[in-house]
Amino acid sequence: MAKATGIGGAFLRADDPERLYTWYEKHLGLKRQNGCWTFEAAEQRGPAVVSFFPRGSDYFPVRQPAMLNFQVDDVDALLDALIAAGVEVDPKRERYDYGNFGWFTDPEGNRVELWQPV
Numbered sequence: 001m002a003k004a005t006g007i008g009g010a011f012l013r014a015d016d017p018e019r020l021y022t023w024y025e026k027h028l029g030l031k032r033q034n035g036c037w038t039f040e041a042a043e044q045r046g047p048a049v050v051s052f053f054p055r056g057s058d059y060f061p062v063r064q065p066a067m068l069n070f071q072v073d074d075v076d077a078l079l080d081a082l083i084a085a086g087v088e089v090d091p092k093r094e095r096y097d098y099g100n101f102g103w104f105t106d107p108e109g110n111r112v113e114l115w116q117p118v
Contacts, residue, residue, distance in 0.1 A: 007048040009036070010068060014108055023107050027082060028070060045071050046099065046117030060111045068112045075100045075116035 014020045024030050030037045049069065053059055060067040072078050076093070079102045083089050090103040090111075100116040 007050065010066075012066065012068070012110075016108075020106065020108060027085060027087065028072075028078070039071075045073070046115070060113075064110055068110070070112065070114055072114045072116050075102050075114050078102075078114060079104065 021032060024037075025032065056062060079089050079093070082104050088105040090105075092103070094101045097118065099118050102114045104112055104114070106112055
C-alpha cells in the first residue's frame, strides 16, 4: 500500500504575508527560497511531528486553527532575543527528555512553539 513519507509543508493564511515573512526572517533567521522557507533534511535536528488536538484544547488559542512549531538550535537564546526585540513571549519554558520548548506570539496574533530537540 502507498503511504505518506513525511511532511511536505505547512500552509497558513495571513493578513499581510509579505510583512509576516519579513518578521520571521528578522527574528528567527529564516531565509526565503522560491517564495517560501525550506528546511533541508540535513538541517533537521529531530523528526517532524503531526498531532491532532481536540477543538477545545487550550494548548494553543481555540480561535487559532493551527500552530507552527519550529525546530531551533537554542530555544533559550532565541526566546531571550525575541524578548529583547519586544516580542510577546510566554514566560513558561518546558523541558522534557525529548527537548525544550517555548512560545511566542507573532505580529498577527498567532501563538508559535519553538522546540529544541535533544
